[in-house]
Amino acid sequence: xxxxxxxxxxxxxxxxxxxxxxxxxxxxxxxxxxxxxxxxxxxxxxxxxxxxxxxxxxxxxxxxxxxxxxxxxxxxxxxxxxxxxxxxxxxxxxxxxxxxxxxxxxxxxxxxxxxxxxxxxxxxxxxxxxxxxxxxxxxxxxxxxxxxxxxxxxxxxxxxxxxxxxxxxxxxxxxxxxxxxxxxxxxxxxxxxxxxxxxxxxxxxxxxxxxxxxxxxxxxxxxxxxxxxxxxxxxxxxxxxxxxxxxxxxxxxxxxxxxxxxxxxxxxxxxxxxxxxxxxxxxxxxxxxxxxxxxxxxxxxxxxxxxxxxxxxxxxxxxxxxxxxxxxxxxxxxxxxxxxxxxxxxxxx
Amino acid sequence: xxxxxxxxxxxxxxxxxxxxxxxxxxxxxxxxxxxxxxxxxxxxxxxxxxxxxxxxxxxxxxxxxxxxxxxxxxxxxxxxxxxxxxxxxxxxxxxxxxxxxxxxxxxxxxxxxxxxxxxxxxxxxxxxxxxxxxxxxxxxxxxxxxxxxxxxxxxxxxxxxxxxxxxxxxxxxxxxxxxxxxxxxxxxxxxxxxxxxxxxxxxxxxxxxxxxxxxxxxxxxxxxxxxxxxxxxxxxxxxxxxxxxxxxxxxxxxxxxxxxxxxxxxxxxxxxxxxxxxxxxxxxxxxxxxxxxxxxxxxxxxxxxxxxxxxxxxxxxxxxxxxxxxxxxxxxxxxxxxxxxxxxxxxxx
Numbered sequence: 001x002x003x004x005x006x007x008x009x010x011x012x013x014x015x016x017x018x019x020x021x022x023x024x025x026x027x028x029x030x031x032x033x034x035x036x037x038x039x040x041x042x043x044x045x046x047x048x049x050x051x052x053x054x055x056x057x058x059x060x061x062x063x064x065x066x067x068x069x070x071x072x073x074x075x076x077x078x079x080x081x082x083x084x085x086x087x088x089x090x091x092x093x094x095x096x097x098x099x100x101x102x103x104x105x106x107x108x109x110x111x112x113x114x115x116x117x118x119x120x121x122x123x124x125x126x127x128x129x130x131x132x133x134x135x136x137x138x139x140x141x142x143x144x145x146x147x148x149x150x151x152x153x154x155x156x157x158x159x160x161x162x163x164x165x166x167x168x169x170x171x172x173x174x175x176x177x178x179x180x181x182x183x184x185x186x187x188x189x190x191x192x193x194x195x196x197x198x199x200x201x202x203x204x205x206x207x208x209x210x211x212x213x214x215x216x217x218x219x220x221x222x223x224x225x226x227x228x229x230x231x232x233x234x235x236x237x238x239x240x241x242x243x244x245x246x247x248x249x250x251x252x253x254x255x256x257x258x259x260x261x262x263x264x265x266x267x268x269x270x271x272x273x274x275x276x277x278x279x280x281x282x283x284x285x286x287x288x289x290x291x292x293x294x295x296x297x298x299x300x301x302x303x304x305x306x307x308x309x310x311x312x313x314x315x316x317x318x319x320x321x322x323x324x325x326x327x328x329x330x331x332x333x334x335x336x337x338x339x340x341x342x343x344x345x346x347x348x349x
Numbered sequence: 350x351x352x353x354x355x356x357x358x359x360x361x362x363x364x365x366x367x368x369x370x371x372x373x374x375x376x377x378x379x380x381x382x383x384x385x386x387x388x389x390x391x392x393x394x395x396x397x398x399x400x401x402x403x404x405x406x407x408x409x410x411x412x413x414x415x416x417x418x419x420x421x422x423x424x425x426x427x428x429x430x431x432x433x434x435x436x437x438x439x440x441x442x443x444x445x446x447x448x449x450x451x452x453x454x455x456x457x458x459x460x461x462x463x464x465x466x467x468x469x470x471x472x473x474x475x476x477x478x479x480x481x482x483x484x485x486x487x488x489x490x491x492x493x494x495x496x497x498x499x500x501x502x503x504x505x506x507x508x509x510x511x512x513x514x515x516x517x518x519x520x521x522x523x524x525x526x527x528x529x530x531x532x533x534x535x536x537x538x539x540x541x542x543x544x545x546x547x548x549x550x551x552x553x554x555x556x557x558x559x560x561x562x563x564x565x566x567x568x569x570x571x572x573x574x575x576x577x578x579x580x581x582x583x584x585x586x587x588x589x590x591x592x593x594x595x596x597x598x599x600x601x602x603x604x605x606x607x608x609x610x611x612x613x614x615x616x617x618x619x620x621x622x623x624x625x626x627x628x629x630x631x632x633x634x635x636x637x638x639x640x641x642x643x644x645x646x647x648x649x650x651x652x653x654x655x656x657x658x659x660x661x662x663x664x665x666x667x668x669x670x671x672x673x674x675x676x677x678x679x680x681x682x683x684x685x686x687x688x689x690x691x692x693x694x695x696x697x698x
Binding site for chain 1: 362363364365366368369370371382383386391393396402403405410414415418419420452454456458462463465468473475476479485488489490492493495498503505695
């Protein structure tokens, strides 16, 4: 499969350049690093799909595999911790292919001196999230690095799952005219984490939305096996994720600001912090793109599920050679929702 | 499946204890952390197998999944780097179930300020190792942490593979009377890495043995599908790995010191550094335990393969309620080859 290359203004300066925080931020800089270094080197069909998971055929059907590193800071936040997050995030990346998650692996990199009590709290939370999701952590690894060479705990999980026959969900399948849906309010996770960040702490009742979405996905696929695209808007939020899909599918998108669900508490905190909720990470929400005739049924299935109660239709895909994501603002204007150039919130997931 | 619990002298002090480097060292402290924290929390059949990979049934047969984190220091060493190592190590953990590796995932945690040129060197080396092994890296993830919160690059890979019908290789299958074979010289990797460690540098022509062993395993399984145990003696070396298998299988073991292949350069460096080659990590060697009648054929198959040229029979399993690994020394005595209590070589893989 040949894919449109993303256009980057200047190639990376491999010879003299250094990695900076923007390369982990989910925006344009990260996309460029992935394109020019990783995809270029590993060049293979599964990776070239540029989805958050790879899909390939095995003896028993179509399998997906995904991995994600968790370097979130702080480790414990309202509504979760790095352990539950690592399970939810990886289950979700499997689920976003419409796949049924089978099992997870977990690799821990622990800084010398880390309290065993905190490690136990994280491991127990991870085990509980895994049991609630019904997806076992079947294998793991533990490494310890010297004090000052890590930051408490990093967790890298991988996950595998099987795609039901007849389902083919991928970021390159959006078509002009398709409906764009989201499963709930945007920005809850990022704001909840920031509320506990040193130097930024603020009072809020807000909880992270961190949750495993494979049950919601199963309910959606049951009413509309032809769903085109599913993706969870994590790093870079709704804005980065829609831009990724627009480029992958070579379409444009138009969304309505007034239709994007955002909690008042998130809106308020974002004003305080100078952030745009559209760019803030979510960990229990998904974007769904489906053919217009499927949209009402999918939206009803989402709303009937506890994790999709606030689901909304926020716009549609259109023909656009620039693959822009545009937004009708609440004021009645129209603006481009661009990629984030760098890093809005480091280490939010 | 219920397994004999490893006996630990005192339970972990979860309330006041802290993680130290010994918990990552492959010895008794790590085994205790894994038992009391991880296995206790995640309790499931696949994890309880306590192999370096989990095996479980899927639609198309029996699958294995494994993960490993690489925090090696320095990142570049004679005979390899963290990139090739991450591919070899994970391919090997899949292969040690007798499985055919299918695909890998790779999660990078990069420290801010890391040179792009070094990152490219690592990624290119990883891609080359993956191509040579014929096992693609199908999905990946990149995170960046602030300067001083990491150490250059950490890589966590996961791998999956399929077990051929009729093959059932697991650490709990060794039986009294079985032969113990190794595929080559012990300690090359650890000594090669140490030779480049700050403050320890010494001149040597020694290269790491880092290599993907799935081809060697396929040749062995072809002549003896009934092989009982395969394991690569990485952290903690031959000594820790034999002890793990002895406990898992509830057998004793007797090995002959004079039969264990060790290069002169490794023996010399170990004397210099005060190390025992039996405890030094390998990254391209395996231990094979098979029924005595299979031993000659397996050994011949190993020696016929480029990665098993120096294969040797080093001892046999015996009945022993203490599950001790004992060694006939070159001097004619007999000593217990114990677990390593703590950490001999931190961050060697």
